[in-house]
Amino acid sequence: MNEPHIAEPSRKRLFIGLISASCFLVCILLVLLWVIPYVGLDAIHPSAKWILGILVLGLGGLVCWAYWGLFLNIVLKRPIPGSRRFRGLTIKLFLPLMVMLGRALGIDKKAIMLSFISVNNELVLAEAGTYPPNKILLLMPHCLQNSKCDRRLTYDINNCVRCGKCPIAGLLDLHDKYGVHLAIATGGTIARRIVVQLRPKLIIAVACHRDLSSGIQDTYPLPVFGVMNQRPHGPCLDTTVALPNVEAALLRFLDKDHAPDARGKAIGTGQATKL
Known part of the structure; x- marks a missing residue:
C-alpha cells in the first residue's frame, strides 16, 4: 500500500521560501507602524510611543513564533505544541500573503496552491489522530x-x-x-x-x-x-x-x-x- 501523498521537496522549499518572506514583510510593516508615528505620539503622551512599541514587539514576536513553529512542524514532520494553531495561521494569514507576494514575484498561483496543499497535508498528518x-x-x-x-x-x-x-x-x-x-x-x-x-x-x-x-x-x-x-x-x-x-x-x-x-x-x- 502506498503512503499518503505528502509534500514534494520542491513544493516544500517554495512554501518555506514564500512564508519566510511573508513573515519578514509582516515584521517590517509592524516596525513601520511604530516608526512612522514615532514623533507625533509624543504629543499624546510621553509614554505613548513606548506602549505602541511594546505592542508592536509583541505582535512581531507572535508572528515569528508562529513562523518558527510552522517551520519546525514542516521540517520535523511531527506534532509540536500549538500545531493546530500553526495550521490556522497558515490558512488565514500566511496563504493570502504568500499569494500576493508570489504574484509580485511572478510565481505561478497554481504552484503556490500546490505547495500549500502539500504542507497542509503534512500538518494534518502531524496533528490528526x-x-x-x-x-x-x-x-x-x-x-x-x-x-x-x-x-x-x-x-x-x-x-x-x-x-x-x-x-x-x-x-x-x-x-x-x-x-x-x-x-x-x-x-x-x-x-x-x-x-x-x-x-x-x-x-x-x-x-x-x-x-x-x-x-x-x-x-x-x-x-x-x-x-x-x-x-x-x-x-x-x-x-x-x-x-x-x-x-x-x-x-x-x-x-x-x-x-x-x-x-x-x-x-x-x-x-x-x-x-
Missing part, C-alpha cells in the same frame, strides 16, 4: 463521474450502477469495505451543507488545486487531507483519481478499533450516505 469510520468523510467532486452518465449521484451515491467507466465504483468499494461516509459535491455550497449534515471529524477530499485550497480554507478548523485529482481531458471533465492514494490516506486516519469485520460491513456504521 484516528477516527471511527462514521467520523470520516470521503468528499469527491462531481467531475469524477463519467460525463456521459445520466445517473444523479449528488443526492444518492447508491444510484451508481458501478459500471467501472469512472472512479466512483472504486470509491464505493472503499465505502463498503471501510464503512466511511462517501459524498459527491457539485460545488462549495453543497460541500459545506454535506459537512454540516454529517459533522465528520476528518475529511479526505479529492479535487483540483483551486477547489482543494478553497475547501481547506472554508472548513477550517476541521482537518482536510487533500488528494489531487488527475485531469487527462482538462479541468472539470472526466477526471480521475489514484484510488491507492485515497485508500492509503484512509488507512492512516481510520481507527483500527473500528476496522471492518467483513467486506461491506463495518462496526458502528450504516449504509451509504444519502443527501
Whole structure:
C-alpha cells in the first residue's frame, strides 16, 4: 500500500521560501507602524510611543513564533505544541500573503496552491489522530463521474450502477469495505451543507488545486487531507483519481478499533450516505 501523498521537496522549499518572506514583510510593516508615528505620539503622551512599541514587539514576536513553529512542524514532520494553531495561521494569514507576494514575484498561483496543499497535508498528518469510520468523510467532486452518465449521484451515491467507466465504483468499494461516509459535491455550497449534515471529524477530499485550497480554507478548523485529482481531458471533465492514494490516506486516519469485520460491513456504521 502506498503512503499518503505528502509534500514534494520542491513544493516544500517554495512554501518555506514564500512564508519566510511573508513573515519578514509582516515584521517590517509592524516596525513601520511604530516608526512612522514615532514623533507625533509624543504629543499624546510621553509614554505613548513606548506602549505602541511594546505592542508592536509583541505582535512581531507572535508572528515569528508562529513562523518558527510552522517551520519546525514542516521540517520535523511531527506534532509540536500549538500545531493546530500553526495550521490556522497558515490558512488565514500566511496563504493570502504568500499569494500576493508570489504574484509580485511572478510565481505561478497554481504552484503556490500546490505547495500549500502539500504542507497542509503534512500538518494534518502531524496533528490528526484516528477516527471511527462514521467520523470520516470521503468528499469527491462531481467531475469524477463519467460525463456521459445520466445517473444523479449528488443526492444518492447508491444510484451508481458501478459500471467501472469512472472512479466512483472504486470509491464505493472503499465505502463498503471501510464503512466511511462517501459524498459527491457539485460545488462549495453543497460541500459545506454535506459537512454540516454529517459533522465528520476528518475529511479526505479529492479535487483540483483551486477547489482543494478553497475547501481547506472554508472548513477550517476541521482537518482536510487533500488528494489531487488527475485531469487527462482538462479541468472539470472526466477526471480521475489514484484510488491507492485515497485508500492509503484512509488507512492512516481510520481507527483500527473500528476496522471492518467483513467486506461491506463495518462496526458502528450504516449504509451509504444519502443527501
